[in-house]
Amino acid sequence: MTDTSTRSAAQRMSSEELARISMRARRLILQSIHDAGAGHIGGPLSVTDILVTLYFDTMNIRPDEPDWPGRDRCILSKGHSSIALYTVLALRGYFPVAEFATFDQLNSRLQGHPDMSKLPGLDMSTGSLGQGLSPGLGMGLGGRLKGEDFHTWVILGDGEIQEGQIWEAAFVAARYNLANVTAILDANGLPQFGWPHPAGYTRETPYDDPAAKFRAFGWHVVECDGHDHADLQRAFAASKAERSKPTCVVAHTVKGKGVSFMEGNYLWHAQVPADDDLTRAFAELRIEGEAQ
Amino acid sequence: MISVTPVEHGAETPMRDAWGQNLVDLGGEFSSLVVLDGDLANSTKADVFAKALPERFFEMGIAEQNMLGVAAGFATVGFVPWVSTFAAFLAKRALDQIRVVIAQPGLNVKMCGSYSGILTGKTGKTHISVEDIAVFRCMPGVVTIAPADDLELRGAMRAMMHDDRPTYLRLTRDPGPTIFPADYEFAIGQAALLRDGGDIGIISTGVETIRALDAARQLAADGVEASVLHVPTIKPLDVEAVVAVAEKTGAIVTAEDHSILGGLGGAVAECLAEHRPTRMRRIGIRDVYGESAPNDAMLEKYRLSSRHIADAARALLGAGAGIGARA
Ligand SMILES: Cc1ncc(C[n+]2csc(CCOP(=O)(O)OP(=O)(O)O)c2C)c(N)n1
Numbered sequence: 261m262t263d264t265s266t267r268s269a270a271q272r273m274s275s276e277e278l279a280r281i282s283m284r285a286r287r288l289i290l291q292s293i294h295d296a297g298a299g300h301i302g303g304p305l306s307v308t309d310i311l312v313t314l315y316f317d318t319m320n321i322r323p324d325e326p327d328w329p330g331r332d333r334c335i336l337s338k339g340h341s342s343i344a345l346y347t348v349l350a351l352r353g354y355f356p357v358a359e360f361a362t363f364d365q366l367n368s369r370l371q372g373h374p375d376m377s378k379l380p381g382l383d384m385s386t387g388s389l390g391q392g393l394s395p396g397l398g399m400g401l402g403g404r405l406k407g408e409d410f411h412t413w414v415i416l417g418d419g420e421i422q423e424g425q426i427w428e429a430a431f432v433a434a435r436y437n438l439a440n441v442t443a444i445l446d447a448n449g450l451p452q453f454g455w456p457h458p459a460g461y462t463r464e465t466p467y468d469d470p471a472a473k474f475r476a477f478g479w480h481v482v483e484c485d486g487h488d489h490a491d492l493q494r495a496f497a498a499s500k501a502e503r504s505k506p507t508c509v510v511a512h513t514v515k516g517k518g519v520s521f522m523e524g525n526y527l528w529h530a531q532v533p534a535d536d537d538l539t540r541a542f543a544e545l546r547i548e549g550e551a552q
Numbered sequence: 553m554i555s556v557t558p559v560e561h562g563a564e565t566p567m568r569d570a571w572g573q574n575l576v577d578l579g580g581e582f583s584s585l586v587v588l589d590g591d592l593a594n595s596t597k598a599d600v601f602a603k604a605l606p607e608r609f610f611e612m613g614i615a616e617q618n619m620l621g622v623a624a625g626f627a628t629v630g631f632v633p634w635v636s637t638f639a640a641f642l643a644k645r646a647l648d649q650i651r652v653v654i655a656q657p658g659l660n661v662k663m664c665g666s667y668s669g670i671l672t673g674k675t676g677k678t679h680i681s682v683e684d685i686a687v688f689r690c691m692p693g694v695v696t697i698a699p700a701d702d703l704e705l706r707g708a709m710r711a712m713m714h715d716d717r718p719t720y721l722r723l724t725r726d727p728g729p730t731i732f733p734a735d736y737e738f739a740i741g742q743a744a745l746l747r748d749g750g751d752i753g754i755i756s757t758g759v760e761t762i763r764a765l766d767a768a769r770q771l772a773a774d775g776v777e778a779s780v781l782h783v784p785t786i787k788p789l790d791v792e793a794v795v796a797v798a799e800k801t802g803a804i805v806t807a808e809d810h811s812i813l814g815g816l817g818g819a820v821a822e823c824l825a826e827h828r829p830t831r832m833r834r835i836g837i838r839d840v841y842g843e844s845a846p847n848d849a850m851l852e853k854y855r856l857s858s859r860h861i862a863d864a865a866r867a868l869l870g871a872g873a874g875i876g877a878r879a
Contacts, residue, residue, distance in 0.1 A: 329629075329630070333628075375656070375657070376628075376657050377656070377657045377658060383628065384624070384625070384628065384653065384657075385652060385653060385656055385657045386652070386653075387652065388648055388651075388652045391617075391621055391648075391649055391652055391653055392621075393618075393621070394617070394618045394619075394620070394621020394622050394624070394625065394649070394653075395621050395622065395624045395625035395628070395653055396625060397618070397621070397622045397625060398621065398622040398623060398624060398625020398626040398627070398628070398629070398633070399625040399626075399628060399629050400625075401610060401622065401625075401626065402586075402625065402626045402628075402629035402630065402631050403629060405586070405607070405608070405631070406629070406630070412625075424617070425615075425617040425618055425621065425649070428613075428615035428617060428618035429615075429618045429621070429622075431613070431615065432612060432613060432615060432618055432622070435613075
C-alpha cells in the first residue's frame with residue numbers, strides 16, 4: 261500500500277511556504293476571535309508556527325481520514341489556544357474554513373476548548389491545564405504495545421507546566437523511555453496574569469529554565485526558535501531521531517507574535533480585538549505578493 | 553429486575569482476590585485489556601495480573617492524576633485500560649482528570665476503586681471513601697457499579713468488557729460470603745430481587761447487601777416479611793425495580809457502606825420522590841468521616857450492621873402511615 265500522506269524529504273515544505281501559511285493562519289485567528297467576540301489571542305499567536313510546522317510538514321497524517329489509526333497524534337494541552345489548532349486543521353483541509361462562522365456558537369464542532377467528541381481530527385479533549393501530556397503517554401505506550409510507529413506530539417504552555425501533573429507525566433515518560441512522545445513547550449514567558457515583577461508592571465516568567473528541568477527528569481531536550489519554521493523543522497527531526505528518551509522541544513516564542521502591539525503584552529491573553537485593532541493588526545500581517 | 557435465590561452460607565472470598573484473577577481471565581480473552589496500577593498492586597491484587605501478563609501491566613507509580621490521563625490515551629488507541637487504586641484516591645485525587653479526559657469525551661476506561669467504604673483494614677479517614685458513589689454517579693455518562701460478592705464481581709467485569717462506557721467499579725478489601733448462585737447473570741443496570749416480602753423493602757448495594765439479607769432474616773424471625781432488592785448498578789438505576797418494590801411494600805430502607813448523601817440512598821430517594829413518593833429511612837454514613845478501628849466496632853459505631861438495618865425497618869413500620877403508606 262502506498263502512503264500518500266507521507267512526504268518524502270525532497271517534498272518537504274520550505275520554511276518560506278510554511279511562513280506564508282502561518283501568516284494566513286494568524287489573520288484567520290484574529291478574524292475569528294473578533295467575529296466570535298470571545299476567545300484567546302496571545303497563546304494562539306504564540307503557538308501558530310509550531311502547529312503549522314507540525315501539520316504541514318512534520319506529522320504523518322491523512323486530513324481526509326482523520327481517524328486513520330497509523331496517524332501521528334497531536335494534543336494541544338494548552339487547550340485555550342484552540343482557535344490556532346482549528347485554523348491549522350482547516351487550512352490543512354480537515355474541514356472548510358467557512359465553518360469558522362460557527363466558532364463558539366451553539367452546536368458547533370468548534371468549541372471554546374477542543375472537544376474530541378465533536379470534531380474529527382482532535383486527538384484529545386483539553387482545556388483544564390496540565391492534563392495533556394499524560395494521555396500522550398498512553399498513546400505512546402499503546403502504540404509501542406501494538407508495534408505501531410506513530411509519534412505523539414504534545415504542546416504545553418510554559419505557564420501550564422506549573423501544574424504538578426506535568427511532572428508526574430515527565431517522570432513516568434522517562435521511566436518508560438518513551439521516545440515516541442515529544443513535548444513541545446511554547447515558552448513565551450507569560451501565562452494569563454502571571455507573577456508580578458518586583459520592579460513594576462512587567463511580568464516574570466512562570467518557569468525558570470524549563471530545559472534544565474526536563475533534562476533533570478531524564479528527557480532529551482532540544483531548544484529552538486519557535487517562530488523560525490526551519491529551526492522548528494530541525495528540532496522536530498532531532499526529536500524523532502532520538503530513540504531512547506522522550507524529547508522536550510523548548511520552543512522560545514513570543515506571546516501575541518506577529519502583531520506589534522500584542523507581542524509580550526499579557527493583557528492580550530484573551531482580549532477581543534476591536535475593529536480598528538483588527539485593521540492595524542492586518543496591516544502588519546501581510547503576505548507578500550498577495551492582495552490583502 | 554431479575555429474581556435470584558441467594559446462596560446460604562456461601563464461602564468467604566476476598567473480592568480483591570477475585571478481581572485480580574478475573575483480570576487475568578479476561579486479559580487472556582481480550583488482547584486489548586491493559587492494567588494500570590498506582591503502586592498498590594500487592595494491596596489491590598493487580599499483582600496477579602502483573603505476574604500473568606507482564607507486558608500489559610503498567611506501573612504508574614504514586615501519581616494518580618497522570619495515571620488516569622495515561623488511561624485515556626490508551627483508550628484512544630484501541631485498548632481497554634483497567635485502572636486501579638484505592639477508591640479514596642481515585643474519586644478525589646484524580647477527579648478533574650476523570651472529568652476532562654475520560655468522562656467528557658466518553659472514553660472507555662474502567663476505573664476500579666478498591667478499599668471503598670469504611671472497612672479499609674484500619675487505615676483511617678484518609679483511606680476511607682464514603683463519597684465515591686456520589687462523585688461518579690453525578691458525572692454525566694459514567695456507569696457506577698458496586699458488586700456484592702466475588703461471583704457478581706466476575707459477571708460485572710465481564711459485562712464491563714462488553715460495554716464501551718467509562719465505568720466506575722467499587723470494590724472492597726475484606727472477605728465476604730458469596731451470596732450469588734453460580735448461574736446468576738449480571739447485566740449492567742439490572743437490579744436483583746433477593747427476597748420477596750410484602751411488609752417492607754430493603755434496597756441495598758455493594759457488600760452492604762450481605763448485611764441487608766441478614767437484617768431480612770432477623771425481621772422474618774419477628775414475623776416481618778422484607779423484600780431485599782440488591783442494586784449493583786447505581787447508575788443507570790433500575791428505576792422499574794425500585795418503584796416495583798416501593799409499590800409492593802410502601803416503605804423503603806436503603807443500605808450502603810457509603811454516605812447517605814448522593815449514594816444509593818440519594819438515588820432511590822430521588823427516584824421515588826418523582827415516581828412514587830414512599831416513606832424511607834437511609835442506612836449509611838451520616839455525613840461524617842471514618843476512623844481506624846476493627847470492622848465490627850466500625851459497623852457498630854457507624855450504624856451499618858444488620859441490626860441497624862432491621863431496627864430502621866422496625867422504626868419505619870412503627871412510624872405509621874405517612875406519605876405513600878399502604879392503605
Ligand atoms: C487547570 C486550569 N487552571 C487555570 C486555567 C485558566 N487559564 C487558561 S489559560 C491560562 C494561562 C496559561 O498560560 P500558558 O500555559 O503559558 O499559555 P499561553 O501563555 O501560551 O497562553 C490560565 C491560567 C485553566 N484553563 N486550567
